[in-house]
Structures are given as structure tokens and as C-alpha cells.
Amino acid sequence: MITLKEALIKSNEEMIALCAELESKAKESGLNAYVGFQRSGVGVPILIKDNIQVKGWSVTAGSKILQGYIAPYEATVITNLKSKGMMAFGRANMDEFAMGSTTESSFYGATINPHGDNRVPGGSSGGSAAAVASGLAIAALGSDTGGSIRQPAAYCGVVGMKPTYGRVSRFGLGAYASSLDQIGPIAQNVEDAAILYDAIKGHDDKDSTSADFKIEDIANNLNADVKLTIAVIDSYVEAADADIQKEFAETVAKLEAAGHTIVRKELSNTKYDIATYYVLATAEAATNLARYDGVRYGTRAESKNTEELYFNTRSEGFGEEVKRRIMLGNFVLSSGYYDAYYVKAQKVRHLIRDEFNAIFEEADLILSPVAPSVAPKIGASESALEMYKSDMYTLGVNLAGLPGISVPVGKNDEGMPVGLQLIAKAFNEKVLFDGAASLEKVSNYKN
Ligand code: GLN
Numbered sequence: 001m002i003t004l005k006e007a008l009i010k011s012n013e014e015m016i017a018l019c020a021e022l023e024s025k026a027k028e029s030g031l032n033a034y035v036g037f038q039r040s041g042v043g044v045p046i047l048i049k050d051n052i053q054v055k056g057w058s059v060t061a062g063s064k065i066l067q068g069y070i071a072p073y074e075a076t077v078i079t080n081l082k083s084k085g086m087m088a089f090g091r092a093n094m095d096e097f098a099m100g101s102t103t104e105s106s107f108y109g110a111t112i113n114p115h116g117d118n119r120v121p122g123g124s125s126g127g128s129a130a131a132v133a134s135g136l137a138i139a140a141l142g143s144d145t146g147g148s149i150r151q152p153a154a155y156c157g158v159v160g161m162k163p164t165y166g167r168v169s170r171f172g173l174g175a176y177a178s179s180l181d182q183i184g185p186i187a188q189n190v191e192d193a194a195i196l197y198d199a200i201k202g203h204d205d206k207d208s209t210s211a212d213f214k215i216e217d218i219a220n221n222l223n224a225d226v227k228l229t230i231a232v233i234d235s236y237v238e239a240a241d242a243d244i245q246k247e248f249a250e251t252v253a254k255l256e257a258a259g260h261t262i263v264r265k266e267l268s269n270t271k272y273d274i275a276t277y278y279v280l281a282t283a284e285a286a287t288n289l290a291r292y293d294g295v296r297y298g299t300r301a302e303s304k305n306t307e308e309l310y311f312n313t314r315s316e317g318f319g320e321e322v323k324r325r326i327m328l329g330n331f332v333l334s335s336g337y338y339d340a341y342y343v344k345a346q347k348v349r350h351l352i353r354d355e356f357n358a359i360f361e362e363a364d365l366i367l368s369p370v371a372p373s374v375a376p377k378i379g380a381s382e383s384a385l386e387m388y389k390s391d392m393y394t395l396g397v398n399l400a401g402l403p404g405i406s407v408p409v410g411k412n413d414e415g416m417p418v419g420l421q422l423i424a425k426a427f428n429e430k431v432l433f434d435g436a437a438s439l440e441k442v443s444n445y446k447n
């Protein structure tokens with residue numbers, strides 16, 4: 001597959017022909033990475049996760065409840081990429097409402113990891129990652145609330161980047177947990193990820209949490225030869241499987257040999273990441289998803305009165321994982337539990353952020369695993385809690401609002417990709433991408 005950089009100098013006719021080719025290849029592949037094949041705009045086709053509005057397209061967030069809903073306006077990221085020689089092409093499969101780590105909870109059925117062996121592609125942006133990894137898309141947009149760009153990128157052997165909270169407009173992104181959600185690129189390499197990030201980033205009046213200060217273009221000045229101070233947290237890495245630990249140790253040695261300074265640090269509050277995230281994310285999700293009541297959006301169930309309308313529409317429209325999170329969210333927000341859970345989690349969130357920031361006083365980047373294992377087999381998650389645990393390395397970045405990037409560094413003995421994550425200080429995407437370019441160079445990963 002040609003890279004995004006190469007595609008940007010091709011003609012529009014060539015790109016339209018490529019779309020037809022991608023559509024037939026995607027249908028033949030059996031991966032179930034795409035759930036639609038519309039085209040909007042002219043230029044290089046970028047695959048769009050099914051929770052980002054493209055005016056006039058259906059947008060379902062992988063849910064039955066949004067079947068039949070057509071986006072009445074365009075997400076800012078789509079407007080932005082259209083002004084940079086790209087177009088929206090195709091809908092990427094995802095976990096329902098971006099809740100999940102495997103893309104198995106989609107109304108359209110599971111996406112398959114292109115590395116074979118009946119593995120999940122990760123989630124929730126699993127369709128985006130699987131498509132880029134298998135040559136079914138040049139690049140894609142995903143969204144990351146607790147790892148949903150970085151983790152599928154790692155499982156599929158591609159690059160996935162979550163920008164600093166506020167760097168990329170959320171206008172037109174179907175909300176899961178608004179204080180954590182960010183849209184970001186999934187691409188074949190670090191340079192392409194930077195090109196796509198450059199295209200979508202920037203202040204937006206339509207998003208009240210959008211950051212309004214100067215930002216630099218990154219792709220044109222990428223420096224893979226920088227020398228940085230990179231923090232590693234040994235106790236954190238020990239929780240990962242042996243194959244991940246091995247890749248991690250080898251990568252640290254390569255980075256050191258390339259001239260980076262490695263410093264050992266501690267992150268003691270990370271043990272609270274999962275609990276904190278699943279209190280806050282479910283609280284926000286319960287609030288955001290209250291709008292799906294059968295009155296205004298998508299599917300409406302048969303009913304005799306208003307109460308029945310809400311009840312039946314939600315019962316039939318939402319999947320099991322989404323219902324679980326709405327229940328959890330309402331529980332932690334309910335009177336009597338609000339202080340014990342929600343308020344406490346907000347306080348711990350600050351502690352987590354402060355701890356990250358203390359490390360960035362002395363280091364440019366933190367290197368960590370993306371997930372404790374390679375992609376699991378389809379159907380292997382024994383319980384919701386098991387799945388939540390696999391988010392341990394990605395959630396803290398969202399809780400602290402930091403930018404992070406997942407870069408493939410190698411494969412385990414079974415041929416499954418291993419990705420590692422770099423994390424930078426808020427709004428320091430330049431250092432993040434330079435570090436990622438260096439990590440990519442020393443790893444020399446081939447898909
Ligand atoms: N796996 C996490 C969750 O289920 C993260 C999802 C995401 O980033 N959208 O909430």
C-alpha cells in the first residue's frame with residue numbers, strides 16, 4: 001500500500017480508482033474492518049471510525065440504537081482533512097460506542113486481526129487499525145478515550161497516536177466520556193501519522209475544550225536523530241507478559257545505543273488507573289448516552305407510551321457492554337455514592353496527572369508497553385473485568401490529558417505484533433513524534 005505521503009502527490013482520478021480497489025479488497029478480505037464505503041470530498045481516502053460525523057453519512061458508533069441516523073453536520077476533523085488534500089472514505093468498524101478493547105461488541109460483528117490466528121484487532125478503533133495493517137486503507141481516524149487508538153495499533157502492528165486533550169476538536173465526535181475522548185491518526189508509519197495529525201489538529205470555536213494556543217507543524221520537521229531523556233518505569237513493565245517484557249528490554253537497549261538517555265522512575269498511582277477510569281468514564285458515558293431515548297436519534301422501538309418508548313428502545317438498541325456501563329455510571333453518580341466514587345475518582349485523577357508531570361520535570365518522554373499482552377484470540381476475554389485490566393497501560397494517559405503514541409517494535413514467537421508507547425508532556429507533540437520517529441528507526445519493524 002502506498003503511504004499517505006506518497007498518495008498526497010497522486011491525482012484525484014487515481015485516488016478515486018484506489019477507492020474502488022479498496023472496496024473490493026475489503027469485501028473479499030473477510031476481516032470486517034469496513035462497515036460502509038461512502039466517499040466525501042476529493043483527494044486521498046482516509047478511513048473514518050463510525051463515531052465521527054461526516055455530513056450526509058450514516059453514523060452508528062457500532063450500535064443498533066443509531067441505525068438509520070444520518071449525520072446532519074460535519075465533524076471539524078473532516079472539514080480539516082478535506083482542506084489538506086484528503087477525503088473521507090469508508091466507515092471503520094468499532095466497539096459499540098467505543099466501549100471495549102477488542103471490537104467484538106460491534107452491532108456489525110467482530111473485526112478480525114489481519115495477522116491471523118483468529119485474533120482480535122484490539123479496540124475500540126479495531127476496524128481502523130485492521131484496515132491500515134492489511135493494506136485496506138492508506139490511513140484512518142480513530143478515537144481514544146482510554147487507549148482505543150494506541151492499543152489496536154499495537155495489536156495490528158501499525159502506528160496510532162492520541163493527541164493532548166484539547167489539541168484536536170471533538171466537534172462531531174460521538175461522545176463516550178467527554179473529558180477523556182480525543183480523535184487521532186492510525187497510519188502505516190510515524191511520518192504519515194504526523195501528516196494526518198497536522199491536518200486535523202488546531203483550535204476550534206465549536207469545541208469549548210479546544211486549546212487555543214500556537215502549535216507547530218510536525219511532519220515537515222520530523223527528527224528521528226534527536227537525543228532525548230526517556231523515563232522507564234520498571235515496576236510497571238513487570239505486569240506485562242514475558243514476550244512484551246523482552247521486546248521492551250531490547251528496545252530500551254536500542255534507544256540507549258542510539259544516544260538517548262534512559263532514566264528509571266516510579267509511577268505509584270498507576271495502580272489506581274483502572275478504578276479511576278472506569279468510575280469517570282462510565283459516569284460520563286451514562287450522562288452522554290441518556291440522549292438515546294428513541295425520540296431524537298436512530299431506532300425507535302414499538303411502544304404504547306413514553307416510558308415504554310424509552311425502556312424498549314434502550315433495551316433493544318444497546319448491547320450488553322453499553323448497558324453495563326450505563327448502569328455503573330448511574331450508580332457512581334447516584335446520591336449516597338457520588339462522593340464515595342465519583343468525587344474520589346476526580347481527586348485521584350489529579351494525583352495521577354501530578355505524578356506524570358513530576359516525571360516530565362526530568363524526562364522528555366516515558367516509554368511503556370501499550371498492553372500487557374499481544375492480541376488475544378477472539379472470544380477469549382473471560383469477563384468484562386478481565387478486559388478492563390488489559391487497559392492498564394493506556395488509561396493513565398487519558399486521565400492526565402497527555403499525548404501518547406503506539407509504535408510497533410517487533411513480533412513475538414507466534415508472529416503477533418508488539419507495540420510500545422511513548423508518552424509526552426501535554427502539548428508537546430513535537431517531542432512525542434520525534435521520539436516516535438527515533439523509536440521506529442531503531443526498531444525497524446516490518447508488518
Ligand atoms: N478499552 C477502554 C474502554 O473500554 C478504552 C476505550 C476507548 O479508548 N474508547 O473504555
